[in-house]
Amino acid sequence: MTAVRTPPQGTTPPPRLPVREKSAARERGSGLSPMLTRLAAERATGVLERERGSLYLAEGRVVHAESPLAPGLDVLLLAHGTLTPAGWQDARERADEEYGVARLLLDAGRVPRGALELCHLEAVYDAAYFALTPSSTPGRFRYGAGHWLGPLRPVPVEAVERETLRRRELLHRLWPDPLTDGAPLRRSETVAAPAPTARQSAVLAAVDGVRTAPDIARELGRQAFHTLVDVRRLAAAGLLTALFPPPRPHRPPPPALPFRAGATAERAVGPAAPDPAPPPGITLPRVNDPDITLLKRLRDALEAL
Amino acid sequence: MANTETTLKECLASIEGATGVALVDYTSGMALGTMGGSKTFDLNVAAAGNTDVVRAKMRTMEHLGLKGQIEDILITLNDQYHLIRLISGRGGNGLFMYLVLDAKRANLAMARHQLKKIEEDLEV
Numbered sequence: 098m099t100a101v102r103t104p105p106q107g108t109t110p111p112p113r114l115p116v117r118e119k120s121a122a123r124e125r126g127s128g129l130s131p132m133l134t135r136l137a138a139e140r141a142t143g144v145l146e147r148e149r150g151s152l153y154l155a156e157g158r159v160v161h162a163e164s165p166l167a168p169g170l171d172v173l174l175l176a177h178g179t180l181t182p183a184g185w186q187d188a189r190e191r192a193d194e195e196y197g198v199a200r201l202l203l204d205a206g207r208v209p210r211g212a213l214e215l216c217h218l219e220a221v222y223d224a225a226y227f228a229l230t231p232s233s234t235p236g237r238f239r240y241g242a243g244h245w246l247g248p249l250r251p252v253p254v255e256a257v258e259r260e261t262l263r264r265r266e267l268l269h270r271l272w273p274d275p276l277t278d279g280a281p282l283r284r285s286e287t288v289a290a291p292a293p294t295a296r297q298s299a300v301l302a303a304v305d306g307v308r309t310a311p312d313i314a315r316e317l318g319r320q321a322f323h324t325l326v327d328v329r330r331l332a333a334a335g336l337l338t339a340l341f342p343p344p345r346p347h348r349p350p351p352p353a354l355p356f357r358a359g360a361t362a363e364r365a366v367g368p369a370a371p372d373p374a375p376p377p378g379i380t381l382p383r384v385n386d387p388d389i390t391l392l393k394r395l396r397d398a399l400e401a402l
Numbered sequence: 403m404a405n406t407e408t409t410l411k412e413c414l415a416s417i418e419g420a421t422g423v424a425l426v427d428y429t430s431g432m433a434l435g436t437m438g439g440s441k442t443f444d445l446n447v448a449a450a451g452n453t454d455v456v457r458a459k460m461r462t463m464e465h466l467g468l469k470g471q472i473e474d475i476l477i478t479l480n481d482q483y484h485l486i487r488l489i490s491g492r493g494g495n496g497l498f499m500y501l502v503l504d505a506k507r508a509n510l511a512m513a514r515h516q517l518k519k520i521e522e523d524l525e526v
């Protein structure tokens with residue numbers, strides 16, 4: 098018989114189970130990167146290098162951001178013919194400490210100021226989204242380092258943090274499974290899926306079982322976050338899935354270590370890791386079977402209600 | 403020849419009854435620039451929310467097989483007008499201008515015409 102014991106009168110009740118207070122974390126500042134908040138407060142100049150990207154600061158404001166997962170400003174500018182490759186190359190070669198690439202492009206009249214500013218702003222928020230993803234290694238700040246682009250339109254750190262959080266929530270609302278953000282994608286058969294939009298069709302056409310969402314973004318010359326949005330919408334519509342487990346990248350095998358209890362915890366590199374190495378000896382529950390995928394979608398949708 | 407900031411300023415200064423304006427990327431829902439608004443009217447929230455309006459309309463048009471392009475979308479409240487004007491950016495991104503007007507002071511036809519003019523000068 099199972100008896101639920103109520104604490105006898107006069108004794109202290111057991112402590113409540115710890116619950117993660119999301120709202121409290123949000124009030125304490127964004128909580129994205131305490132280091133970034135501190136650097137903004139001390140009006141630092143330099144570059145904050147994190148696991149998935151870098152933020153360039155000038156007097157505590159974000160002047161540029163880069164991430165290997167987000168196409169650079171050059172890709173965005175060149176892909177749609179806003180700028181010629183020769184014009185970009187020329188500015189890159191002539192840029193120095195005093196005259197950044199941005200200023201050279203504007204002075205030479207190669208690109209309108211409004212277009213460059215907007216494109217740069219989009220590139221900054223795009224790269225910052227990835228740079229500020231939770232990471233397993235601590236960030237590093239190099240004081241004084243500038244960027245070859247030169248000053249354009251600085252953005253306050255709070256604005257970048259607020260937008261990054263909003264973007265995370267947006268993705269979560271569209272489709273709560275982050276796996277499609279980093280894994281190779283493949284198309285899936287579905288019944289009565291809504292027709293994709295023209296933008297989404299272009300993404301879908303690039304899905305080949307090898308490319309990841311950031312690869313597709315670079316190929317189409319679009320922002321990586323925009324592609325994540327399209328990919329999550331397509332995943333929600335059942336038109337594509339992430340390949341799971343992702344094929345192991347070719348890298349030298351790790352040195353053999355005796356099995357330790359903490360080994361799996363050390364491997365964990367955050368929820369959105371592009372290639373989470375599955376611990377040996379554990380069968381992975383995730384499958385690409387359409388019926389099971391449908392059931393999981395149904396479950397996720399019910400949980401989201 | 404105008405950049406974002408001067409364009410937004412011009413909207414507020416030259417369009418009668420304008421109380422807030424934003425330039426919004428409608429895939430991400432991010433406001434690339436805002437001007438005006440108030441404590442009770444957060445333009446960033448309006449920007450993000452109205453991307454769904456634009457998306458819904460575009461989707462419906464695709465379903466209907468309409469080939470025309472949306473020029474603007476008008477929403478009338480009892481005391482405000484909200485005007486959404488679509489722009490295609492050079493970066494290949496869909497953008498829109500979002501303009502909030504005070505219904506008592508604004509001339510709708512005039513505002514629409516002026517917003518079109520300002521948008522034509524905007525270099526995106």
